[in-house]
Each structure stands twice: as structure tokens, then as C-alpha cells.
Amino acid sequence: MRVGGVDRRTIxxxxxxxxxxxxxxxxxxxxxxxxxxxxxxxxxxxxxxxxRGAPLIGVTAAYGCALALRADPTDAGLSQAVAxxxxxxxxxxxxxxxxxxxxxxxxxxxxxQRADAAWALAGRxxxxxxxxxxxxxxxxxxxxxxxxxxxxxLNVLTHCNAGWLATVDWGTALAPVYLLHDEGHxxxxxxxxxxxxxxxxxxxxxxxxxxxxFTYVVDSAAGHLLQRGLAEVVxxxxxxxxxxxxxTNKIGTxxxxxxxxxAGVPFYVAAPSSSIDWQLSAGAAVPIxxxxxxxxxxxxxxxxxxxxxxxxxxxxxxxxxxxxxVCAASAAGLTALFPEHGA
Amino acid sequence: MRVGGVDRRTIxxxxxxxxxxxxxxxxxxxxxxxxxxxxxxxxxxxxxxxxRGAPLIGVTAAYGCALALRADPTDAGLSQAVAxxxxxxxxxxxxxxxxxxxxxxxxxxxxxQRADAAWALAGRxxxxxxxxxxxxxxxxxxxxxxxxxxxxxLNVLTHCNAGWLATVDWGTALAPVYLLHDEGHxxxxxxxxxxxxxxxxxxxxxxxxxxxxFTYVVDSAAGHLLQRGLAEVVxxxxxxxxxxxxxTNKIGTxxxxxxxxxAGVPFYVAAPSSSIDWQLSAGAAVPIxxxxxxxxxxxxxxxxxxxxxxxxxxxxxxxxxxxxxVCAASAAGLTALFPEHGA
Numbered sequence: 001m002r003v004g005g006v007d008r009r010t011i012x013x014x015x016x017x018x019x020x021x022x023x024x025x026x027x028x029x030x031x032x033x034x035x036x037x038x039x040x041x042x043x044x045x046x047x048x049x050x051x052r053g054a055p056l057i058g059v060t061a062a063y064g065c066a067l068a069l070r071a072d073p074t075d076a077g078l079s080q081a082v083a084x085x086x087x088x089x090x091x092x093x094x095x096x097x098x099x100x101x102x103x104x105x106x107x108x109x110x111x112x113q114r115a116d117a118a119w120a121l122a123g124r125x126x127x128x129x130x131x132x133x134x135x136x137x138x139x140x141x142x143x144x145x146x147x148x149x150x151x152x153x154l155n156v157l158t159h160c161n162a163g164w165l166a167t168v169d170w171g172t173a174l175a176p177v178y179l180l181h182d183e184g185h186x187x188x189x190x191x192x193x194x195x196x197x198x199x200x201x202x203x204x205x206x207x208x209x210x211x212x213x214f215t216y217v218v219d220s221a222a223g224h225l226l227q228r229g230l231a232e233v234v235x236x237x238x239x240x241x242x243x244x245x246x247x248t249n250k251i252g253t254x255x256x257x258x259x260x261x262x263a264g265v266p267f268y269v270a271a272p273s274s275s276i277d278w279q280l281s282a283g284a285a286v287p288i289x290x291x292x293x294x295x296x297x298x299x300x301x302x303x304x305x306x307x308x309x310x311x312x313x314x315x316x317x318x319x320x321x322x323x324x325x326v327c328a329a330s331a332a333g334l335t336a337l338f339p340e341h342g343a
Numbered sequence: 344m345r346v347g348g349v350d351r352r353t354i355x356x357x358x359x360x361x362x363x364x365x366x367x368x369x370x371x372x373x374x375x376x377x378x379x380x381x382x383x384x385x386x387x388x389x390x391x392x393x394x395r396g397a398p399l400i401g402v403t404a405a406y407g408c409a410l411a412l413r414a415d416p417t418d419a420g421l422s423q424a425v426a427x428x429x430x431x432x433x434x435x436x437x438x439x440x441x442x443x444x445x446x447x448x449x450x451x452x453x454x455x456q457r458a459d460a461a462w463a464l465a466g467r468x469x470x471x472x473x474x475x476x477x478x479x480x481x482x483x484x485x486x487x488x489x490x491x492x493x494x495x496x497l498n499v500l501t502h503c504n505a506g507w508l509a510t511v512d513w514g515t516a517l518a519p520v521y522l523l524h525d526e527g528h529x530x531x532x533x534x535x536x537x538x539x540x541x542x543x544x545x546x547x548x549x550x551x552x553x554x555x556x557f558t559y560v561v562d563s564a565a566g567h568l569l570q571r572g573l574a575e576v577v578x579x580x581x582x583x584x585x586x587x588x589x590x591t592n593k594i595g596t597x598x599x600x601x602x603x604x605x606a607g608v609p610f611y612v613a614a615p616s617s618s619i620d621w622q623l624s625a626g627a628a629v630p631i632x633x634x635x636x637x638x639x640x641x642x643x644x645x646x647x648x649x650x651x652x653x654x655x656x657x658x659x660x661x662x663x664x665x666x667x668x669v670c671a672a673s674a675a676g677l678t679a680l681f682p683e684h685g686a
Contacts, residue, residue, distance in 0.1 A: 028643075193538065193639070194563075195536065195538060195561040195562065195563060196561050201643075204645055213646075214646065215646050215647065215648045216639060216640055216645045216646060216647050216648075217639070217647070217648050217649070218538040218539050218562070218594065218595075218639055218649070219538065219561070219562050219563045219595070220537075220538060220562045220593075220594045220595025220598060220653075221594055221595075221648065221649075221650055221653075222598065223595070223597035223598040223601065223653055224594060224597065224631070224650050224652075224653035224654075225648075227597065227653070227654070250563075251561065251563045251564055251567060252561075252562070252563025252564075252566070254566040254567065254570065254602070255563060255565065255566040255598040255601070255602060258566065258598070258601040258602060258605055259597070259598060259601060262601055288567070296536070296559060296560070296561055297559055300371075300544075302547055302559045303556075303557065303558050303559060304558065304559050304560070305558050305559075305560050305564065305568075306560070306561070306564075307564055307567050309567075310563075310564075310566055310567035310570070311567075311570070
């Protein structure tokens with residue numbers, strides 16, 4: 001996507017062997033680029049949410065392995081890097097998926113070839129992510145065109161940031177919005193603040209950069225907006241979707257799904273296959289990251305609970321928008337599109 | 344309630360003819376008392392939310408009329424005071440109800456008696472509010488005792504602040520919690536931040552003053568908590584309940600009602616009769632206050648919508664806890680308790 005007239009991705013390998021990221025903790029106030037040169041840089045970037053969004057976390061972890069292997073290409077070095085990276089964020093499955101891909105790729109290679117192989121793999125994962133997001137955009141745009149009212153803008157309600165900042169480029173839930181807007185369709189997005197970290201500000205920044213009209217609201221407003229017929233569709237991302245279609249995503253997603261169902265509004269989830277956990281059936285089994293109290297209460301000494309994600313059961317999900325098309329949020333729906341993961 | 348060892352009410356008439364309020368915009372950081380001496384002070388106090396909560400707004404408006412009548416006891420003076428006060432906050436019905444009571448009371452009185460009559464009425468409304476809240480506390484406490492688990496604390500999920508700060512004393516939704524706690528029952532409250540103005544901080548402050556255990560969470564967490572069985576009951580206040588039991592309350596209440604229903608958890612509304620709009624049937628007809636963008640986005644120049652309230656349809660409400668007892672959220676339920684408002 002373009003930022004200030006320049007084409008940007010959220011993560012870019014540089015010729016000197018370092019990796020450049022957009023520091024998302026500085027947005028929207030400042031646009032700051034940072035370089036990752038060692039494993040620790042990648043660990044800190046993911047843990048501190050300088051990069052966030054399930055797809056981008058996965059790619060960053062793969063680059064983190066490459067940086068680690070350059071310093072220590074032994075099996076022990078790889079294991080330690082994988083363990084450190086896996087411990088940063090428990091919920092997004094892309095992280096574990098990317099680390100597993102690195103393991104498979106370097107397995108059996110002589111140590112001196114491992115860093116280069118991981119580096120190349122990270123690049124392929126990044127390109128795959130861009131292609132998947134672009135495909136999700138096209139499949140999702142078809143859905144959105146059908147939901148657009150005869151007159152006036154199509155109103156899309158989203159949560160958190162599932163735009164290009166959450167991926168390498170394009171985004172998941174916002175990719176269809178960008179495509180529709182670029183085609184000249186009138187689209188308006190309800191942007192949910194997304195407490196406690198206010199990732200809605202990232203979504204607002206993205207949409208403003210791209211010229212897409214939007215309105216920023218508190219998370220609690222979603223029920224009212226849907227009840228009053230002010231959104232034709234809810235479209236969100238996912239950090240982990242089980243093989244049966246239960247969707248784990250940013251805390252508050254489940255409430256939006258309930259409100260969409262009550263209002264008879266379709267609730268779609270943009271789910272690249274990298275975010276599908278083929279090992280898990282029940283969403284209740286997904287580990288929910290508990291984050292620090294300061295995110296919620298700042299310096300106030302309050303007893304706080306801060307679950308980062310919630311689970312939307314599959315029966316509330318109208319459909320999953322994957323890179324291979326749209327399917328029902330069910331094992332049957334998913335394995336029809338991804339037969340290689342069939343029972 | 345006691346603050347720092349001193350018994351306090353949220354609003355207190357003083358011997359010098361002024362009215363003392365707790366400035367709730369300074370809480371929880373600072374405990375500040377302010378004096379209202381003229382109509383404008385009351386108007387600003389309500390509009391700027393130095394006093395807030397439907398019952399307290401009503402009593403403050405009545406005192407505001409008394410202050411106005413002291414300066415100008417003519418019919419024109421009264422009409423202007425009523426118009427100014429009515430314009431401060433559109434949603435809470437107690438405001439209009441209290442102003443109507445003042446009109447009735449001073450109607451036909453000679454001008455020189457009007458200020459004193461309004462002053463005395465405001466005092467009676469304050470005492471009535473304390474008594475109503477205390478009765479709601481007792482009726483609600485009976486409900487809560489029945490919902491308490493065999494072992495461990497009863498977990499009550501609430502929203503916004505419907506504690507004593509929202510009333511003259513005791514509170515509505517929190518009154519049963521205080522009574523149960525005072526009886527020695529283990530009670531724990533999930534306190535919802537309540538963006539954009541964070542009235543959850545007021546609830547946290549109240550509960551901490553009283554020694555009631557609580558946990559502070561973002562508004563989006565309610566679905567997750569209810570889904571995981573971490574609350575036995577949802578208990579909230581109301582700014583206006585229609586005669587058919589539709590409940591208008593702080594934005595985000597509706598989402599909690601949906602999540603409670605999905606989890607099979609009872610959703611009760613503490614509704615003093617002063618907050619019931621006997622003229623209205625459909626919640627959709629209640630005016631929803633649209634507040635300023637700065638509350639949501641601060642200094643950021645973002646397009647913002649900021650509806651202050653939402654409507655929970657009666658079918659999601661397990662029951663209304665009034666000063667006369669608990670009833671179904673329906674015209675039949677309400678008029679059984681309040682036959683004077685029957686068809």
C-alpha cells in the first residue's frame with residue numbers, strides 16, 4: 001500500500017541482511033521504520049506489538065529464525081530461536097505455523113545453508129501472504145458487491161485492525177474494502193476503537209491513507225449501529241480459526257457477532273489458510289492471551305483482567321473468506337476448499 | 344455512603360441556600376466538592392457530567408429550578424429554567440420527570456413561595472430516591488442470594504456506573520451488591536471500563552471505598568467472561584425504560600444483554616420508577632444522545648460517531664428491579680407493580 005506516495009509493505013528484507021518493519025506502536029502519530037538485525041529484535045518486535053496481526057506475526061517470526069540461524073545455525077540454536085519466538089504471543093496460530101515451516105525447511109540441511117534457506121522461506125511466506133490477501137480481497141469484494149444497497153454507500157463494520165498493517169500487504173478483512181473502493185464503489189467503514197490498545201486507530205490511519213470514508217466509534221457502539229440498520233455487513237479478521245470454524249479474534253469480536261445475528265446482518269471472517277488450526281476442533285481449546293494490566297488501567301492500581309481475544313462460535317459466522325474462496329464456517333466447508341486437510 | 348470515614352451523599356442542600364455536589368469529573372483522581380448557587384451552575388454541572396446518572400440528574404434539576412426561582416420566581420423565569428435544564432441531556436427520563444414535578448408543585452403558588460416550595464420538593468425527591476434505591480437494594484439482594492454459587496463468590500457483571508454516585512445514595516444496580524457485601528456474602532464485580540468516559544472508574548472507586556472485590560475490564564471483554572461462565576448475573580441501571588420494558592442505558596448495555604442471553608445468564612435492570620417513561624412503548628422512540636467527538640478521539644481529527652446510549656429490547660431482560668419489587672420487563676409486569684400507570 002502507499003504511504004505518503006511511496007509503496008510500502010509492513011516488512012521488507014534489506015540487501016544488508018537486516019529486516020525493516022513499520023513500528024506500529026508509533027502509529028498513527030508517527031511513521032517510524034525500524035531494523036531487525038538479530039533474533040532478539042524480532043522477539044521484542046512481536047512481543048511489544050511493533051508488528052501485530054496474525055499473518056504479519058508469522059512472517060516476522062520466519063525472518064527472526066533466519067536472523068537467529070545466521071548467528072547460530074546449530075540444531076540447538078534453531079530450537080532456542082523457535083522456543084523464544086513461540087513464547088511471544090500464544091493465540092495467533094500463524095506464528096506456530098511459520099515456525100513449523102522453518103523447521104521443515106532447514107531440517108537436514110548443513111548448518112551453513114540454514115540461514116539462507118530460512119531467509120528465502122520467509123520471503124516466500126511473505127509473497128504467499130500478499131497473494132492470499134489479494135485473493136481474499138477478490139473473493140470478499142464479490143460478497144460485498146452483492147450486499148451493497150441500491151443507493152448510497154455500503155457500510156462495513158469491522159473490529160481491530162485486519163488491514164494491510166496486520167499482514168504483509170493488502171490486509172485480510174480490509175482487502176475487499178480496498179478493492180471495492182478502487183473500483184469506484186461507495187464504501188464506508190465503521191471503525192471500532194478496539195480497547196485496550198486502540199488498533200482501531202491503525203485501521204483509521206490505513207483507511208485515511210487510502211481515501212476510504214470511515215467513522216470511528218467506541219467498541220460498545222456496535223450493537224446500536226447494527227440494531228439501527230447502519231451496517232450491511234460485519235467483516236473481521238482472525239488469529240486462529242479451528243477446523244470446525246470457531247473463530248478466535250480480538251476481544252470484542254464475539255459481541256459483534258452476536259449483534260450481527262440479532263440484526264440479521266451477515267458476519268464474515270477473512271481467514272487466510274495460514275490462520276486455520278487444522279489440529280483443533282473446539283474454539284474453547286484455543287489459548288487466550290492474558291495481557292498486562294497497564295494496557296487497560298495505565299498507572300492506576302486497579303485489579304484488572306485483560307484477555308486479548310475471544311471465541312466466536314461457528315454458528316454465528318456466516319462464512320469464511322479464504323484465499324481459495326468463501327466457505328461455510330464448518331469442517332465440511334473448510335475441507336471442501338482445503339481437501340489436503342480432510343479427515 | 345462513606346468516603347474517607349465521612350457519610351456523604353452525591354448532592355446536599357446547605358443552610359446558606361446553595362447545593363453541594365461531588366464533582367464526578369474529578370474522580371477517581373481527586374475528591375472535589377462544588378457549590379451550585381445559581382441556575383447556570385446546575386445546568387453546567389449536568390451538561391458537563393459533574394453530576395451524572397439518571398436519578399441524580401433528576402434531583403439536581405429540581406434543585407436547579409429552586410435556585411432559578413430564587414432569582415426569578417415568575418412563570419417566565421420558571422419556563423426558561425425548565426427549558427435550559429431539559430436541554431442538557433436528552434435521554435434520561437428522570438430529568439423531564441423531575442422538572443414536571445417542579446412545575447406541578449409551584450403551579451398556582453404566589454411567586455414569593457415558589458423557590459421555597461421547589462427547594463422543599465427537591466429535598467423530598469432526594470429522600471424518595473434514597474428510599475427507592477434502598478428498596479431496590481433489598482429486592483435485588485434477594486435475587487442475588489438465589490443466584491449465588493454454593494461455594495465461592497457471586498460474580499456480578501455491571502456496566503457504566505449505577506452505584507451511589509449515579510443517585511443520591513446507595514445506587515441502583517450496585518445497591519444490592521452493597522447490601523449483600525454488608526451481610527457478609529462473598530461478592531465480586533466485573534467492572535466494565537465504559538468508554539468513552541470511563542464511568543467504570545467511578546464504579547471501581549465506589550467499590551474500593553466500600554471494600555467490595557472487583558476486577559476492571561474493557562467493555563469488549565463481557566462476551567468472553569459470560570461465555571466462560573465467569574459471571575452468574577448481569578445487573579445494570581437504566582436511563583429510561585419504556586412502559587413495555589425496553590431499556591435505554593449506557594452504550595454497550597445491549598451487547599451485554601445479548602451475551603448474557605447467549606450464555607443463559609440472567610440479565611436484570613435496576614429501574615426506579617422515576618426512570619420509567621410511561622408515555623413510551625417502543626425503545627426505538629427514545630432519543631439517543633449524540634455526544635462530542637473529543638470524548639472518543641481526543642485531539643485526533645477523526646470522523647467520530649458517539650451515541651451515548653443504546654436500547655436493550657425487553658425480551659432480553661430477565662426482570663426489572665424496582666422499588667416495589669421485581670417484575671417482568673413488560674407492560675403487564677410493570678402495571679401489576681404500578682397500577683396507577685395502568686391503561
